[in-house]
Amino acid sequence: MNAEPLRRDGAPRRGAPRSGTRRPPRRGTLWRILAAVPLNYVYTSVATAFAARHLPVDPAQASLTATLGSFLLFTAVVIVAFSVRSILRLWFFLVATGAAMGLMVWTSILLEGRG
Amino acid sequence: MMGLLAISIAAAGFLCLCGSMGKHQDDLLRRRLSRAASKGLRTAGFLLLAAALAIDLLAVSMTQGAMYWFGHLSVGAIAAVAVLELRRRAGRIPR
Amino acid sequence: MSRPLRRSMAELHTWTGLLLGWLMFAMFTTGTAAYFQHEITRWMEPEIVGRAPNQTVAAERAVSYLQRTAPGAASWTIALPDDRRVRTEVRWQPAEEGAPRETRILDGHGRGAEVRDTRGGYFLYRFHFDLHYLPVLWARYLVGIAAMSMLVALVSGIITHKKIFARFFTLSLGKGLRSWYDAHNITSVFALPFFLMITYTGLVTLANQYMPIGGLANYSDMGAYFAELFPRPQTSEAAGEAAEPAPIGGILQRARGLWNGAEVETITIQHPGDAGARVDVRRSRASTVGTRAPTLSFDGVTGEPLAAAARGGGAYAVESVLVGIHAGRFASVGLRWMYVLSGLFGVAMVGTGLVQWTARRRTRLPDPGRPNFGFWLVERLNIGAIAGLGAGLAAYFLANRLLPQGLPARAEWEVHCLFIVWGLSTLWALLRPAARAWPETLAAAALLYAAVPVVNGLSTSRGLVSSLAAGDWVFVSFDLVMVLLAAVYASAARVAARKAAPSPRTAPADVAGLATGTGG
Numbered sequence: 086m087n088a089e090p091l092r093r094d095g096a097p098r099r100g101a102p103r104s105g106t107r108r109p110p111r112r113g114t115l116w117r118i119l120a121a122v123p124l125n126y127v128y129t130s131v132a133t134a135f136a137a138r139h140l141p142v143d144p145a146q147a148s149l150t151a152t153l154g155s156f157l158l159f160t161a162v163v164i165v166a167f168s169v170r171s172i173l174r175l176w177f178f179l180v181a182t183g184a185a186m187g188l189m190v191w192t193s194i195l196l197e198g199r200g
Numbered sequence: 201m202m203g204l205l206a207i208s209i210a211a212a213g214f215l216c217l218c219g220s221m222g223k224h225q226d227d228l229l230r231r232r233l234s235r236a237a238s239k240g241l242r243t244a245g246f247l248l249l250a251a252a253l254a255i256d257l258l259a260v261s262m263t264q265g266a267m268y269w270f271g272h273l274s275v276g277a278i279a280a281v282a283v284l285e286l287r288r289r290a291g292r293i294p295r
Numbered sequence: 296m297s298r299p300l301r302r303s304m305a306e307l308h309t310w311t312g313l314l315l316g317w318l319m320f321a322m323f324t325t326g327t328a329a330y331f332q333h334e335i336t337r338w339m340e341p342e343i344v345g346r347a348p349n350q351t352v353a354a355e356r357a358v359s360y361l362q363r364t365a366p367g368a369a370s371w372t373i374a375l376p377d378d379r380r381v382r383t384e385v386r387w388q389p390a391e392e393g394a395p396r397e398t399r400i401l402d403g404h405g406r407g408a409e410v411r412d413t414r415g416g417y418f419l420y421r422f423h424f425d426l427h428y429l430p431v432l433w434a435r436y437l438v439g440i441a442a443m444s445m446l447v448a449l450v451s452g453i454i455t456h457k458k459i460f461a462r463f464f465t466l467s468l469g470k471g472l473r474s475w476y477d478a479h480n481i482t483s484v485f486a487l488p489f490f491l492m493i494t495y496t497g498l499v500t501l502a503n504q505y506m507p508i509g510g511l512a513n514y515s516d517m518g519a520y521f522a523e524l525f526p527r528p529q530t531s532e533a534a535g536e537a538a539e540p541a542p543i544g545g546i547l548q549r550a551r552g553l554w555n556g557a558e559v560e561t562i563t564i565q566h567p568g569d570a571g572a573r574v575d576v577r578r579s580r581a582s583t584v585g586t587r588a589p590t591l592s593f594d595g596v597t598g599e600p601l602a603a604a605a606r607g608g609g610a611y612a613v614e615s616v617l618v619g620i621h622a623g624r625f626a627s628v629g630l631r632w633m634y635v636l637s638g639l640f641g642v643a644m645v646g647t648g649l650v651q652w653t654a655r656r657r658t659r660l661p662d663p664g665r666p667n668f669g670f671w672l673v674e675r676l677n678i679g680a681i682a683g684l685g686a687g688l689a690a691y692f693l694a695n696r697l698l699p700q701g702l703p704a705r706a707e708w709e710v711h712c713l714f715i716v717w718g719l720s721t722l723w724a725l726l727r728p729a730a731r732a733w734p735e736t737l738a739a740a741a742l743l744y745a746a747v748p749v750v751n752g753l754s755t756s757r758g759l760v761s762s763l764a765a766g767d768w769v770f771v772s773f774d775l776v777m778v779l780l781a782a783v784y785a786s787a788a789r790v791a792a793r794k795a796a797p798s799p800r801t802a803p804a805d806v807a808g809l810a811t812g813t814g815g
Contacts, residue, residue: 130506131508144514144523146608148514149608152502152510153499267584
């Protein structure tokens with residue numbers, strides 16, 4: 086499934102491999118990939134831990150619920166990383182909210198411990 | 201038996217959805233339907249798919265019914281495409 | 296929808312689909328076959344004939360076999376036959392420290408069966424998430440990355456294609472790129488809810504490996520987390536004095552009574568023959584959608600039920616159902632075939648997607664006769680993955696019939712045969728011109744599949760004719776599916792050969808439609 090598989094204008098598509106005339110990679114693509122994979126994994130992990138600590142059910146159920154939800158969050162962040170206009174803003178948002186959740190998880194483990 | 205019923209209803213639903221699309225109306229009827237008629241067909245299509253789900257849920261359990269529905273949708277869609285393809289082969293729809 | 300969004304989603308779809316597309320293809324193929332893993336195992340163990348009249352008789356026969364064969368063992372495990380399985384598998388752990396566990400397969404009469412050494416359909420099931428020749432942990436990470444890519448590819452594909460439904464009902468064959476586009480579209484949309492379900496639930500089956508932090512946020516280690524989530528029956532201590540065991544039939548009857556008549560999957564007896572004996576009975580996973588089947592524990596001497604560890608909870612039940620609908624163990628024959636049909640659509644979706652990648656790019660190559668390395672590699676790996684895996688699976692079944700009985704590590708050699716043929720097909724694809732390699736490897740796969748029922752008929756007494764006469768539908772279906780696959784591969788080879796006829800240099804437009812129809 087690809088958009089416009091039958092474009093008639095014959096315009097070169099970005100990302101299409103072309104021998105000879107190699108175009109410089111699109112600016113921001115690297116940052117999108119980094120946001121979508123490694124940063125996303127860290128962010129999703131922190132969010133999962135946060136949900137596991139704070140869901141109002143018993144710890145085992147909270148952990149499992151959070152784990153089941155993590156794949157949906159990961160998918161959503163990948164999609165967002167490739168659809169937002171400003172990747173810089175997304176980085177800022179992920180790092181800021183991730184750090185806030187991470188801090189809360191950390192203090193809550195320090196104060197209450199784990200089973 | 202209920203399975204066959206669900207499949208037929210799903211296939212009918214897909215054919216309604218097909219008929220609601222401008223491009224397919226060109227092929228099937230050689231004219232465009234009015235907006236209201238297209239919309240009606242689309243609603244009917246989705247209602248039929250939902251009816252197939254209801255049949256599966258009632259005929260078996262809730263979770264199993266959903267699984268059956270996935271299967272019946274696939275088989276129904278194949279049937280719908282096959283019907284269209286046969287009509288095309290028979291020259292009823294221009295290629 | 297804004298144009299840039301659709302374009303970036305299209306690129307995301309293309310690259311997540313391509314990155315591990317070949318692995319996804321193999322996972323979908325073997326996973327689909329695994330829906331019939333017990334039936335495949337039956338075909339691959341043709342020595343086992345006859346079946347016990349019911350589970351109680353099978354269990355009684357297994358216990359008496361174990362009493363004769365392994366009276367002093369630390370524990371016995373009996374995997375009972377059911378609707379789909381005819382074999383009874385008994386395992387025992389010798390009492391000596393460090394002695395390896397022993398396994399025997401019993402026939403319907405409770406006698407040790409001389410069965411050829413094979414991993415059967417179970418191998419296909421394991422391969423679809425454990426792969427082979429790789430450490431299991433790494434393999435599962437790789438499979439997880441592929442599944443995650445699949446989920447992203449599905450979602451981005453849906454976003455890209457608001458228009459998918461507009462062309463949904465059109466399948467134009469023999470029109471090159473357009474055909475691949477339609478075929479990919481139609482196979483994707485047909486079973487879209489199934490693909491989303493199977494990919495997500497597949498991730499759920501190994502969720503705690505991929506996202507361990509969910510458990511680690513509340514528990515200092517995963518062991519403590521699992522112990523609370525999935526409590527296991529405790530181990531019991533041997534009393535050191537002999538005692539007459541409770542009859543196994545009575546214990547099964549009580550267990551079934553507590554489960555509204557559901558079947559039993561396994562029985563584990565700790566310290567058999569001892570006064571401290573204990574019997575754990577696990578309910579069949581085919582009896583409900585959820586896969587976490589409960590286990591009941593009984594005193595091995597009195598036959599009275601013991602208190603069970605409580606388990607459950609909302610998330611636990613949801614997880615059990617999610618894993619259950621992935622594995623489809625509960626499915627009746629009709630639903631099982633629909634699972635297989637949807638799985639085959641998945642195979643076709645990934646296959647047509649991969650071929651579409653090359654079909655689309657070929658038209659843009661400056662010189663189709665001399666493609667760049669990336670294109671060259673994708674094209675060849677497509678042949679290796681799509682035609683080669685098919686040939687390899689046929690070789691696996693042939694090896695089951697042709698390898699000598701006494702061969703050391705015979706079961707492992709059956710598996711080697713699969714990978715040898717798969718590897719050779721890929722090598723062939725790398726060495727030959729692509730336009731030739733497609734029909735050649737597809738034809739080879741067709742021949743191998745056609746050989747399976749023939750070799751089965753010649754090497755066993757359970758060929759197609761005698762199976763038909765005996766009304767043995769599992770064997771009949773297996774042979775017929777092989778014939779069907781041979782026909783599919785043969786017609787794909789014929790189409791590919793016809794497309795390959797004109798020289799690629801003079802007719803690039805035709806080559807763009809190479810092998811049209813193999814997946815559509």
